[in-house]
Amino acid sequence: MQSAGMTFIIAMIVLYALFHLFWMAPIWAKLIVLSPLLWSLGRLLWAVYKRLGWEIKRRRMATRSQRL
Numbered sequence: 001m002q003s004a005g006m007t008f009i010i011a012m013i014v015l016y017a018l019f020h021l022f023w024m025a026p027i028w029a030k031l032i033v034l035s036p037l038l039w040s041l042g043r044l045l046w047a048v049y050k051r052l053g054w055e056i057k058r059r060r061m062a063t064r065s066q067r068l
Contacts, residue, residue, distance in 0.1 A: 022030065 022033070025033075
């Protein structure tokens with residue numbers, strides 16, 4: 001268990017160093033790194049939006065058919 005704590009501390013130091021390197025990087029490097037993540041996030045949000053829209057539409061149609 002002692003090595004698990006040391007591993008955690010080293011991982012935190014490495015994450016801080018990577019964050020610092022990323023923070024100091026020029027904007028074009030940040031865009032190269034972040035563009036796939038932003039693209040994936042956009043696609044995920046679009047899929048959720050379409051799914052929720054379809055679900056709302058389906059429920060409206062179901063309530064209309066019940067009223068008749």
